Amino acid sequence: MKKFLFSDAVLAWFEHHGRKNLPWQHPISAYRVYISEIMLQQTQVATVIPYFQRFMEKFPSIDALSQAPLDHVLHLWTGLGYYARARNLHKTAKIIVEKYKSVFPTTRSKLETLPGVGRSTAAAICALAFNQPEAILDGNVKRVLARFHGVSGAPGKKTESILWPLAYSHLPKIKMREYTQAMMDLGATLCVRSDPQCGCCPLKENCVGYQSGEPTRYPGAKPTKKMPVREVKLLVLVDEDKHILLQKRPALGIWGGLWSLPEFQVSDFSDICFQKFNCVFKKKKKLTSFRHTFTHFHLDIFPIQFHVIRNKMCVMEDENFIWYNPLRPVSIGLPKPICKILSWVK
Numbered sequence: 001m002k003k004f005l006f007s008d009a010v011l012a013w014f015e016h017h018g019r020k021n022l023p024w025q026h027p028i029s030a031y032r033v034y035i036s037e038i039m040l041q042q043t044q045v046a047t048v049i050p051y052f053q054r055f056m057e058k059f060p061s062i063d064a065l066s067q068a069p070l071d072h073v074l075h076l077w078t079g080l081g082y083y084a085r086a087r088n089l090h091k092t093a094k095i096i097v098e099k100y101k102s103v104f105p106t107t108r109s110k111l112e113t114l115p116g117v118g119r120s121t122a123a124a125i126c127a128l129a130f131n132q133p134e135a136i137l138d139g140n141v142k143r144v145l146a147r148f149h150g151v152s153g154a155p156g157k158k159t160e161s162i163l164w165p166l167a168y169s170h171l172p173k174i175k176m177r178e179y180t181q182a183m184m185d186l187g188a189t190l191c192v193r194s195d196p197q198c199g200c201c202p203l204k205e206n207c208v209g210y211q212s213g214e215p216t217r218y219p220g221a222k223p224t225k226k227m228p229v230r231e232v233k234l235l236v237l238v239d240e241d242k243h244i245l246l247q248k249r250p251a252l253g254i255w256g257g258l259w260s261l262p263e264f265q266v267s268d269f270s271d272i273c274f275q276k277f278n279c280v281f282k283k284k285k286k287l288t289s290f291r292h293t294f295t296h297f298h299l300d301i302f303p304i305q306f307h308v309i310r311n312k313m314c315v316m317e318d319e320n321f322i323w324y325n326p327l328r329p330v331s332i333g334l335p336k337p338i339c340k341i342l343s344w345v346k
């Protein structure tokens with residue numbers, strides 16, 4: 001009887017069922033793999049594809065990305081979330097251009113020094129772009145390996161220390177690019193979180209999870225933590241031309257470097273200093289409040305709209321404020337909840 005070899009089974013499955021026509025696979029380059037890998041952190045392939053295509057149209061090379069204003073990069077990231085990824089992307093582009101003469105380093109250790117590039121992302125670039133024998137351990141691969149080997153610990157550093165050597169132990173001698181893509185595809189299409197399709201899986205005969213009859217027991221569940229709730233009141237100042245006042249957020253913290261609506265703390269709106277924004281109050285309108293959830297907390301958003309008359313003779317002195325025309329959007333980064341409020345006003 002032929003000995004079971006994990007990588008052979010995975011590669012044979014990939015031949016017929018793997019994803020071979022993703023936009024970042026044609027043509028393949030370190031830059032395109034890098035951008036796709038950063039976009040795919042915390043985000044599914046179907047969501048990433050249109051963002052990747054728009055990004056490549058605008059920034060076809062690392063040089064183009066490094067020369068772009070951060071606002072333009074954040075603008076193309078709008079709606080994708082986790083904006084630190086876009087800021088790191090921009091920083092990395094500058095480093096690659098200045099330190100590496102626009103050529104991506106080809107070793108995992110050097111790639112790992114770039115902002116926002118962890119061990120698994122660096123390994124994915126090495127394997128997918130340079131066909132090097134490096135193991136990845138993204139969320140999908142962790143699940144496949146935890147089930148196949150029956151690793152029951154909850155996701156975290158301790159479980160990862162068990163999974164990394166296992167991931168390396170299965171690497172094939174050839175076809176690293178195909179194998180790496182296959183592992184990601186297997187986790188995304190068959191070994192899915194709540195209803196794994198074990199019947200179609202090339203690993204089932206030797207999979208501890210499948211053989212136990214309860215594959216979803218692996219990996220263990222994360223201990224549930226109650227998420228804290230924060231509140232914010234947002235000022236939606238709309239002038240007679242339907243332009244809306246936006247404020248640039250500080251570089252660090254939530255929505256860092258993006259344009260948002262000014263926050264206000266006062267309970268009585270008559271305390272709001274409209275003069276600061278060169279305008280006078282006309283009428284007020286309460287908008288629907290809603291919740292936006294970040295990784296570590298919920299944010300309850302209370303927007304209040306004020307129609308104002310603006311003194312257009314006075315120029316706004318603070319460059320962190322702009323009067324934004326939603327009908328003629330410019331290239332700036334806007335968080336998704338802010339886009340939602342702007343669409344109500346529009």
Ligand code: SF4
Pocket residue numbers: 144147148190191192196197198199201202203204207208209210215
């Ligand atoms: S047999 Fe099932 S649990 Fe095991 S790796 Fe395949 S899909 Fe996952």
